[in-house]
Amino acid sequence: MTRASLVLLTAFGALALAAPTSVRAQDSQFGIRGLGTPGRGESVRARATGGAFAPFDPYSPLLDASIADVRRVTASVTGGTSWRTVDFGTQSNSLRGARFPAFLIAGPISPRLVISGGFSTYLDRSFGVTTRDTIDVRGNPEPVTDEVTSDGAVTDLRIALAARVHKNLALGFALHGLTGSTQVTAIRRFDDSTTYRTSNARDEVAYHGLGGSASALFDLNADLRVAAWARSDTHLRADIRGRTVADDDLPFSFGGGVRWRPGTEAAFAAAVAWRSWAGAGLNAHDTFNWSLGTELGSLVSPLRLGVRGGQLAFGPGPKAPTEFGISAGLGKQFSGGRGRLDFGLERLERKGGSGVTERVWTFLLGLTVRP
Amino acid sequence: MTRRPIRLALLLALGACTEQATAPGVCPDYCPGGQISVVDTIFADMIVRDSAFSGYREASQGAGLGVADVPGMIDSRAIFQLNGSVPPRVTNRPAPDTSTVPITIDSARLRFNIIRRDTASKNLWVKVYRLPLGLDSTTTFGQVVPAFTDSIVDSVNVSALLASPEITDTVTLRIWGDTIQTDSAGHVVQVGADSTLILFFHFDTTQARYVAADSGRVAYGVRVAADTLASIGLGSVESDRSATLKWFYTYPDTNAAPVQVTAERAATFDTFVFSPSTPPIDSNLAVGGAPAARSLLRVAIPEILRDSADVVRATLILVPVGPVAGAASDSFTIVAEPVVADLGAKSPLSTSSSFFSAKTIHLNVADTVRMEMTDLIRAWALDTAATTAFMLLQTAEAATYAQIRFYSTRTPAFRPALHITYVRRYAFGTP
Numbered sequence: 001m002t003r004a005s006l007v008l009l010t011a012f013g014a015l016a017l018a019a020p021t022s023v024r025a026q027d028s029q030f031g032i033r034g035l036g037t038p039g040r041g042e043s044v045r046a047r048a049t050g051g052a053f054a055p056f057d058p059y060s061p062l063l064d065a066s067i068a069d070v071r072r073v074t075a076s077v078t079g080g081t082s083w084r085t086v087d088f089g090t091q092s093n094s095l096r097g098a099r100f101p102a103f104l105i106a107g108p109i110s111p112r113l114v115i116s117g118g119f120s121t122y123l124d125r126s127f128g129v130t131t132r133d134t135i136d137v138r139g140n141p142e143p144v145t146d147e148v149t150s151d152g153a154v155t156d157l158r159i160a161l162a163a164r165v166h167k168n169l170a171l172g173f174a175l176h177g178l179t180g181s182t183q184v185t186a187i188r189r190f191d192d193s194t195t196y197r198t199s200n201a202r203d204e205v206a207y208h209g210l211g212g213s214a215s216a217l218f219d220l221n222a223d224l225r226v227a228a229w230a231r232s233d234t235h236l237r238a239d240i241r242g243r244t245v246a247d248d249d250l251p252f253s254f255g256g257g258v259r260w261r262p263g264t265e266a267a268f269a270a271a272v273a274w275r276s277w278a279g280a281g282l283n284a285h286d287t288f289n290w291s292l293g294t295e296l297g298s299l300v301s302p303l304r305l306g307v308r309g310g311q312l313a314f315g316p317g318p319k320a321p322t323e324f325g326i327s328a329g330l331g332k333q334f335s336g337g338r339g340r341l342d343f344g345l346e347r348l349e350r351k352g353g354s355g356v357t358e359r360v361w362t363f364l365l366g367l368t369v370r371p
Numbered sequence: 372m373t374r375r376p377i378r379l380a381l382l383l384a385l386g387a388c389t390e391q392a393t394a395p396g397v398c399p400d401y402c403p404g405g406q407i408s409v410v411d412t413i414f415a416d417m418i419v420r421d422s423a424f425s426g427y428r429e430a431s432q433g434a435g436l437g438v439a440d441v442p443g444m445i446d447s448r449a450i451f452q453l454n455g456s457v458p459p460r461v462t463n464r465p466a467p468d469t470s471t472v473p474i475t476i477d478s479a480r481l482r483f484n485i486i487r488r489d490t491a492s493k494n495l496w497v498k499v500y501r502l503p504l505g506l507d508s509t510t511t512f513g514q515v516v517p518a519f520t521d522s523i524v525d526s527v528n529v530s531a532l533l534a535s536p537e538i539t540d541t542v543t544l545r546i547w548g549d550t551i552q553t554d555s556a557g558h559v560v561q562v563g564a565d566s567t568l569i570l571f572f573h574f575d576t577t578q579a580r581y582v583a584a585d586s587g588r589v590a591y592g593v594r595v596a597a598d599t600l601a602s603i604g605l606g607s608v609e610s611d612r613s614a615t616l617k618w619f620y621t622y623p624d625t626n627a628a629p630v631q632v633t634a635e636r637a638a639t640f641d642t643f644v645f646s647p648s649t650p651p652i653d654s655n656l657a658v659g660g661a662p663a664a665r666s667l668l669r670v671a672i673p674e675i676l677r678d679s680a681d682v683v684r685a686t687l688i689l690v691p692v693g694p695v696a697g698a699a700s701d702s703f704t705i706v707a708e709p710v711v712a713d714l715g716a717k718s719p720l721s722t723s724s725s726f727f728s729a730k731t732i733h734l735n736v737a738d739t740v741r742m743e744m745t746d747l748i749r750a751w752a753l754d755t756a757a758t759t760a761f762m763l764l765q766t767a768e769a770a771t772y773a774q775i776r777f778y779s780t781r782t783p784a785f786r787p788a789l790h791i792t793y794v795r796r797y798a799f800g801t802p
Binding site for chain 1 (some may be wrong): 391392393394395396397399400401402403404405406410416441597681682683684732743745746749790792793796797798799800802
């Protein structure tokens with residue numbers, strides 16, 4: 001076993017232990033009444049291009065075949081901080097959160113075969129909701145404040161294998177273990193705290209699921225590459241203290257993309273994805289998402305731009321909420337290409353039923369290291 | 372790209388690592404599907420077994436002496452015996468003369484503390500009677516009735532005394548230590564810092580009756596009378612506020628004027644006797660009175676409260692057998708204290724006062740008694756190893772004749788119950 005392989009296996013082991021508690025993506029009010037907010041599976045590089053480069057980016061855990069060209073052990077981590085404004089008609093609330101939605105490590109285990117592992121957010125389930133009400137208790141009106149919070153996520157633990165089976169064709173396969181937990185609380189506070197004690201329920205919900213994916217990259221010519229992927233996830237089981245409290249269908253997904261690199265300092269990409277979330281319980285919708293992006297400049301310090309649009313998987317009403325975003329970013333290689341820092345800034349606007357609009361600024365920071 | 376923007380971006384990322392994930396919800400569309408629901412139920416069968424026990428504290432061991440006279444309801448009287456130890460003869464002066472000379476009693480001053488009274492009482496009379504010696508805890512109301520009939524020593528109208536002007540001159544202050552109010556008969560009253568009335572009776576030798584054979588040991592009884600609300604509480608030995616008697620006497624000095632001496636003696640025993648006496652324990656739950664009664668109630672916590680609910684309020688419901696007879700303005704407090712172990716009458720009480728609950732019982736009122744026991748029931752719901760029983764007892768036990776009785780589990784229609792408001796377990800894990 002080569003030194004690189006040893007490093008890879010060690011890294012996989014560490015990741016398997018550390019991942020489920022540490023990873024979360026950007027959340028949304030639209031996911032509260034559903035299974036959560038689906039993660040993006042995109043590195044900072046891909047995110048800065050609106051997601052259009054995700055199928056072609058080996059450090060975006062979307063398309064397994066893309067790791068086929070990784071020739072050295074490489075690790076990449078993505079972090080992000082979001083500032084969200086949610087408008088419910090005349091009511092507006094500001095929220096913020098810091099997340100580490102993706103980590104990936106990949107490296108060759110043979111001249112043709114590349115293995116990759118890592119985790120990314122599958123569903124974010126971090127939110128908090130407070131409500132005021134007056135209830136009738138023992139014949140008297142009692143004002144109360146309820147607070148329901150959830151802190152955690154469902155993580156997609158992925159082990160992927162990819163191989164370049166032909167100089168123009170790379171194939172990839174991956175197994176996905178969905179796991180994670182959320183710390184949940186439900187608190188009811190009575191204004192008359194002398195008479196009524198605060199009710200405080202806490203629990204931990206554990207999630208389990210499985211999935212598999214397959215993908216291919218095909219070079220039509222030196223400048224044009226197309227990608228296709230499909231993924232099927234089974235069920236998401238929610239357990240509380242060993243008892244299953246929910247079992248929801250997970251979507252079948254597929255998508256594709258095309259990348260055109262007309263020169264050494266310019267690349268353009270477009271991607272689409274369809275996911276059958278509608279079977280995933282209440283308020284779930286099938287989604288279609290698209291993205292366009294470009295990467296300009298040298299590989300040492302490129303400028304990235306992107307635009308994306310589509311639908312959100314969860315939201316009240318018969319129609320899926322919509323999302324539109326623009327993004328931009330920069331990259332900077334250092335240490336002779338052994339490391340790279342990526343920065344991104346994304347602006348999203350989501351609109352859904354009941355006149356709800358969510359606007360998000362997300363600052364992204366990514367680090368890629370080739371030891 | 373220079374290093375400065377990179378550092379700036381890193382600092383920005385680090386500085387933003389604070390969460391604000393909670394926002395007012397717009398329900399039901401943008402709230403979790405679960406509901407925090409409150410259930411309000413009277414658990415009639417949570418009190419599973421109960422027992423009443425008597426004799427925890429005798430009237431002579433109480434922190435007060437209840438004195439009341441409500442015709443047709445209650446007649447309660449305080450009795451106390453004061454220490455003697457005032458020798459009839461003393462050594463002659465000057466020393467070293469070893470012969471003795473008799474003392475000459477001049478007068479005596481009886482003092483006792485009224486620790487509880489109703490300020491609305493009108494024409495409150497306190498009457499002092501001379502009683503035969505030999506008082507003890509077995510002394511009954513009937514045994515002292517004759518003395519209360521023919522041996523009145525003195526009486527004072529406390530209402531009138533309190534209405535008299537305060538005497539504030541420096542001589543009075545030097546002698547009494549505080550302002551006083553007095554009447555023409557020489558009775559004095561002082562109002563203590565805690566509103567206790569300190570009442571002084573000045574007795575001449577006829578009233579005090581020094582008996583040499585008893586070295587000045589005397590016994591007195593106290594009754595009250597009033598136009599309304601004739602009920603007071605006197606301090607007792609147990610509360611360090613017992614009655615005292617100060618003897619004023621002289622004895623001769625061969626070479627000088629007679630020597631003036633005072634000797635203050637405290638009560639060695641005090642109690643109160645009343646009629647009608649407390650009936651014996653029956654199938655109901657008795658609390659208070661003299662001798663003091665307690666009731667032990669055992670609670671079975673339902674599974675729903677242990678597994679699926681969070682108690683936010685718990686109220687014990689007790690139905691009195693009838694009103695407690697006595698002076699209309701009087702009240703007493705009963706408390707529910709958890710027991711550490713269920714050993715029946717001898718169950719040790721917990722010292723965790725945070726789990727105690729108290730209720731003031733007003734006399735002549737038969738309303739259902741409700742006691743808040745939220746913290747205790749919440750604690751029991753979380754602890755399967757706890758002894759789920761509590762004792763009902765009176766605070767300042769055996770300080771009053773008043774005893775309340777509640778229906779027990781043996782009377783299904785009026786048995787003790789727990790009114791519990793709880794929040795159902797939230798349905799976590801479902802959208």
